[in-house]
Amino acid sequence: MKRAKVKSLEALNRQTLKARINIIISIIFFLCLILIFRLGYLQIVQGDEYQEEIENAQYVEINQSVPRGEIYDRNGNLLVGNESRPAIYFTRHRNMNNSEIMDVAEQLSEYIHMDVDMISLRDKQDFVINHYHDEVASLMSDEYTLLQDGNISRADFNEEFYNRADEGFVDELLSEEDLNILGIYVEMVNAPELNPAIIKNEGVTEEEFASVNAALDDLEGISTGMDWERYYPYDSTLKVIFGEVSSPDEGVPRELLEEYLAQGYSRNDRVGKTYLERQYEDVLRGEKEQVKYSTDKSGRIIDQETVESGEPGDDLYLTIDIELQLELEGLAEHHLMSLRELAEDVNARDAVTGEIDYTIIPEHLDTVLLVVQDPNNGDVLAMVGKQIDQDGDIVDFHYGTLTSTFVPGSSIKGATIVTGYQEDVLDPGEVLLDEPLRFSGDNPRTSFFNRDSKIPIDDQEALMVSSNVYMYKVALRLAGIEYEEGMSLPHDITGAGQKLRNGFSQFGLGVSTGIDLPNEALGLSPDFGQYPANNYLSLSIGQYDTYSALQLSQYVSTIATGGKRMEHSLAKEVRGSNMNEDGPVLKTFNPTVLNNVNISEEEWQQVHDGFYDVFNTHDQSTDRYGTGWDAYHELEPKAAGKTGTAETYKDGDGVFNQTYLGYAPYDDPDMAFSVIFPNMPYTIPFFPAQYFGADVVNKFYELKYGHEAEAPFDYDVGWFYPQLEYGDY
Structure with a gap:
């Protein structure tokens, strides 16, 4: 018998492991x-x-109305703020049809009351079609039968109803409840999907807000929150300059749509529309809240999660000094109304006595413009515009300082002198004869201070007494011509005209000042036309091209600083929003030099001395006065500047534009100003508007350095009338 083979323990373990x-x-x-x-x-x-x-489940940027950045003056005074107000919102889910929206509107109408004055006739007609079937069928019985029989379409039936049902018909049918529902529905039906739209944000009462909050579980898509609107602590002051923001209903204005959509905006975003609000939209806009929505198969919102909280916009600090602005507005109103009353008094007195032979139309005297700036950095400290309307009331015209241009007269003669230096046709201190210029076939051209004599004067005195003839001779030299009595005027002054305008543009005349505002007017620089030489000579004394108060301010500031033309700026810095405290500085707008007007120190000294003499000098040896001596010679600190008077027309009547430009202190200026009084009475001598400029200087140093307050100039017909009559003024 064979012996059985027994597996070893090791083999058994391997077999077990393999099986496992x-x-x-x-x-x-x-x-x-x-x-x-x-x-x-x-x-x-x-x-x-x-x-x-x-x-x-997707991320959506929603327009949950984050507060816009606020605007402050240079000293931290709030100029444009946000005022919170309760609001009712509606978020439309995907695939939500108009019938479902109407159901929600009917529910919501039990809690809020809408302003129904703006509901259109078409909206009322649609509501009647859908809710007053019997009345519609009665009005349109024949068409209704055709509709029932399928012989006309619903669209044709509705169109006929629109034509037949007038305002009276629908208003008689619609109850107050109907109109309230319709007012809500109209706001809701245009809401974009998954983006909260404001149903009501004006006049939401505490009771309405609380009752809607309590019923939110039953009101599909309805929510409550806070909205904001701009408010202006200083009322209308500079309001146009601050600009406008679009309303929640308006969204992005049609004319700006492409521009803003290209920057990633939605159509219903609130945006800056004009001036600073538009210019600094990227600073003020804020960041919208970002939400993740989850919807079910029907498109209803079943969940939402805030992924990124909205952030308010950053705050913009301006160069404007609101205290100075308000004080200068008061002065502007005082001078404008006083001058109008003076014109009326002189007119009334002359109607009785007939002692003067001037035509004075007080109604033409209706505008004053003023800009005050720091000449060293281009900061605009105040920009004032005032007008008298047809009712005799004072209204703001601040934007006129950059959008309206005028022929300035002799105030630009400093630029003519400098251009002569640069083109090597005039030496500093050069003496020329001020004399009547007699050209072949032309009337004599003279200076106001000298009608018939030959008076030797240099460039400094030419500025002091505002010599037209000196400027004419410089202009002729720019054209390569020396004056000779009886000579013919040149026919081709194209090159000389360009030289002169190029010289002016160095000072900001006829070009952009760089102001950070849209719609700046550059002024008119027309062709020299049928009488080119005559118009060219007029250009040299400020009687042809037009400039704004802002441009004239930059021009005189460039002279004040010895040729450094600074870019105008309203924005000083951007700060992060920090509730009621100053936020951290995020950006500073540093001064920018646009160009330098290059002439020698000796030449600048001649111009500065001439501008000083305009305001401060009475040459006793000749008994000649600077053209601004009356108003400015007693100022402390001493100021320098230039006056100008340009002949023009208003409504076919001859008038004068008067300009007064200056800076102070004359030897180390920290302020400069430009004043324009257009449409002043066409009289020789002129109405004394230059006292406004003196009051501006006094007020600046009163506010900045605590100088003693000076009463504004008082226009007294008893004082002024004899001077007007006898020509002493």
Whole structure:
């Protein structure tokens, strides 16, 4: 008998291990098979459903009305702020039809009351069609029968109803409740999907706000929150310059739509529309809240999560000094009304006595413009415009300082002198004869201070007494011509005209000042026309091209600083929003030099001395006065500047534009100003508007350095009338 073969213990262990491994592999294979079947099921059978869920959970930037950045003056005084107000919002879910929206409107109408004055006739007609079937059928019985029989379409039926149902018909049918529902519906139906739209944000009462809050679970898509609107602590002061923001209903204005959409805005975003609000939209706008919405298969919102909170806009600090602005506005109103009254008094007195032979139309005297700036850095400290309207009331015209241009007269003669230096046709201190210029076939051209004599004067005195003839001779030299009595005027002054205008542009005349505002007017620089030489000579004394108060301020500031033309600026810095405290400085707008007017120190000294003499000098040897001596010679600190008077027309009547430009202190200026009084009475001598400029200087140093307050100049007809009559003024 054979002996049985017995396996060793080691062999048995190997066999057991192998069996266990096979079992584990089988289990893993089985699990993988289950996983494959499960993935297949999810992808093939339920893939569309899960894809829809993914698509329905998405990030959306919503227009949840984050507060706009505020605007402050240079000293931290609030100029444009935000006023919070309660608001009712509606978020339209995907695929929500108009009938569902109407249902929500009917529910919401139980809690809030709408302003229904702006509901259109078409909206009322649509409401009647959908809710007053019997009345519509009665009005349009024949058409209704045709509609029922299928002989006309619903669109044709509705169109006929629109033509037939007038305002009286629909108003008689609609109750107050109907109109309230319709007012809500109109606001809701145009709401974009998944983006809260304001239903009511004006006049929301505490009771309305509380009752809607209590019923939110039953009001699909309705929510409550806070909205804001701009408010202006200083009322109308500079309001136009600050600009406008679009309303929640308006969104991005149509004319700006492409510009803002290209920057990533939505159509219903509130944006800056004009002036500073538009210029600094990127600073003031803030960051909208970003929300993740989840919707079900029907498109209804089932969940939302705030991914990024909205951030208010940054705050903009301006160069404007609001205290100075308000004080100068008061002075402007005083001088404008006083001058109008003076014109009326002189006119009335002359109607009785007939002692003067001037035509004075007080109604033409209706505007004053003023700019005050720091000449060293271009900061605009105040910009004032005032007008008298047809009712005799004072209204703001601040934007006129940059949008309206006028012929300035002799105030630009400093630029003519400098251009002569630069073109090497005039030496500093050069003496020329001021004499009547007699050209062939032309009337004599003279200076106001000298009608018939030959008076030798240099460039400094030419500025002091405002010699027209000196400027004419410089202009002729720019054209390569020396004056000779009886000579003919040149026909081709194209090159000389360009030289003169180029010289003016160095000072900011006829070009942009760089002001950070849209709509700046550059002024008119017309062709020299049928009489080119005559018009060219007129240009040299400020009687041809037109400039704004802002340009004239930059011009005189460039002279004040010895040729450094600074870019005008209203923005001083940007600060982060920090509730009621000054936020951190995020950006500073540094002064920018646009160009330098290059002449020698000796030449600059001649110009500065001439401007000083205009305000301060009475030459006793000749008994000649600077043209601004009356108003300015007693100022402390001493100022320098230039006056100008230009002949022009208003409504066919001859008038004068008067300009007064200056800076102070004359030897180390920290302020400069430009004043324009257009349409002044056409009289020789002129109405004394230059006292406004003196009051501006006094007020500046009163506010900045605590100088003693000076009463504004008082225009007294008893004092002024004899001077007007006898020509002493």
